[in-house]
Amino acid sequence: MKTVTILGATGSIGQNTIDLIARAPGEFAVEALTGAQNLDLLARDAVRLRAKLAVTSDPACYAGLKERLAGTGIAVAAGPEAVAEAAARPADWVMSAIVGAAGLVPGLAVLARGGTLALANKETLVTAGPLVMAAAQAQGARILPVDSEHSAIFQALTGEDVAGVERVIITASGGAFRDWPIERLAQASLAQASSHPNWAMGQRITIDSASMFNKALELIETHEFFGINPDKIEVIIHPESLVHALVGFADGALMAHVGPADMRHAIGYALHWPERRHVPVERLDLARIGALSFRAPEDARYPALAIARRVMASGGLAGAAFNAAKERALDGFIAGEIGFLAMAAVVSGVLDKMLASDGLQNATLTLDNVLETDRLARVRASEIIEQRS
Numbered sequence: 001m002k003t004v005t006i007l008g009a010t011g012s013i014g015q016n017t018i019d020l021i022a023r024a025p026g027e028f029a030v031e032a033l034t035g036a037q038n039l040d041l042l043a044r045d046a047v048r049l050r051a052k053l054a055v056t057s058d059p060a061c062y063a064g065l066k067e068r069l070a071g072t073g074i075a076v077a078a079g080p081e082a083v084a085e086a087a088a089r090p091a092d093w094v095m096s097a098i099v100g101a102a103g104l105v106p107g108l109a110v111l112a113r114g115g116t117l118a119l120a121n122k123e124t125l126v127t128a129g130p131l132v133m134a135a136a137q138a139q140g141a142r143i144l145p146v147d148s149e150h151s152a153i154f155q156a157l158t159g160e161d162v163a164g165v166e167r168v169i170i171t172a173s174g175g176a177f178r179d180w181p182i183e184r185l186a187q188a189s190l191a192q193a194s195s196h197p198n199w200a201m202g203q204r205i206t207i208d209s210a211s212m213f214n215k216a217l218e219l220i221e222t223h224e225f226f227g228i229n230p231d232k233i234e235v236i237i238h239p240e241s242l243v244h245a246l247v248g249f250a251d252g253a254l255m256a257h258v259g260p261a262d263m264r265h266a267i268g269y270a271l272h273w274p275e276r277r278h279v280p281v282e283r284l285d286l287a288r289i290g291a292l293s294f295r296a297p298e299d300a301r302y303p304a305l306a307i308a309r310r311v312m313a314s315g316g317l318a319g320a321a322f323n324a325a326k327e328r329a330l331d332g333f334i335a336g337e338i339g340f341l342a343m344a345a346v347v348s349g350v351l352d353k354m355l356a357s358d359g360l361q362n363a364t365l366t367l368d369n370v371l372e373t374d375r376l377a378r379v380r381a382s383e384i385i386e387q388r389s
Helices: 012-022 039-048 059-068 080-088 101-112 122-139 148-156 182-187 203-211 213-226 264-272 304-314 318-334 342-357 367-388
Strands: 002-007 028-035 053-056 075-078 093-096 116-119 142-145 165-172 233-237 243-249 254-258
Touching: 002 012, 002 080, 012 028, 012 093, 012 264, 028 039, 028 080, 039 053, 039 059, 053 059, 053 080, 059 075, 075 080, 080 101, 093 101, 093 264, 101 116, 101 122, 101 318, 101 367, 116 122, 116 264, 122 142, 122 213, 122 318, 122 367, 142 148, 142 264, 148 165, 148 213, 148 243, 148 254, 148 264, 165 213, 203 213, 203 318, 213 233, 213 304, 213 318, 213 342, 304 318, 304 342, 318 342, 318 367, 342 367
Parallel strands: 002 028, 002 093, 028 053, 053 075, 093 116, 116 142, 165 233
Antiparallel strands: 165 243, 243 254
16 A cells, blocks of 8 residues: 655645545545645545644644544644654655645655655745755655656656757646736736636636746746756647647657646556556547647747746846746735736846845755745835735
8 A cells, every 4th residue: 555645735736636545445545635725625624534643834724623623533733843743754755735835845755755745836946956956866766757757758858868858848737828918917816827727726826827827937947847947948838638748859859748638647657557447537639639739838928937037047046036036926916016027027136136146046955045045035026915915
């Protein structure tokens, strides 16, 4: 029986993971589930899956979770440190579905004990890619990508020599505003940005899709995970969201991964790897679909992509600064402090300041430096947001 832990169990990725596990009684034993403030859902799933431990990342929610799990025999803990401790507990397979930079330390805790990390948290590699990959190698740990694009690349590269890769193409739906007139984007509302045309996801990742900041993160993640030169990584708009990535080889061949817009496909692949097992997703009817469309992303519509390329060219701690600024800018948009287009301006402004004065490119990549850069970038972003208000 495979033992599993799910970090971020109450989010969309966590819930899809739980769906697959619940469909296979007797095949998995749940070591720990972690969440944030959705205590009813966290407690319900902990009981349903007979988890040994349930953790809320919010210390103020400890009493509420404890009350909900009273008499169940399930241990309860709270706080970021408790989340990292849950990740460090023995489990064969750990899903990292925590949103944002908060996923970095728990992910490293899995790798430190030589575990298998199913990585849905983009920010782990964006903020500290070389550090994370080195930790995995040093401990003999394994990282399995769960983002649909990176799972697709991983599958296309199975049995192939990465040296023969000529290009990698990651697809993007284009998000909620892919067909809007560009001049209208400045008036985009929070509700409009929070509605995705293809995928059922949480609010933050849905907004990131609309701005293409999610794809900016994925560009960096592709570079860090697969060691692909940034010049070989392309982004293309694919409104149907059925082709998740393509890998081009030296002989001109393109290997495409095609599947439904359902995260259970990528999760199931990582959950059962190296085997392929049945996953309850739609089987595509290509005759009904009829056609697939592709188009190049417009620079003016999606400035986040150019920012990501600047980050990759800079290296060092630029990724940590970029991600923290992006998270703070997204907070600002959600709170109504800034408009939709201002998010990219805030992130660019933070990079301008920190690359010029804070030594991001030449700093030693350590966890402490990553966390300090994250803190400082959020301060810088808040200052810019305040100036724009």
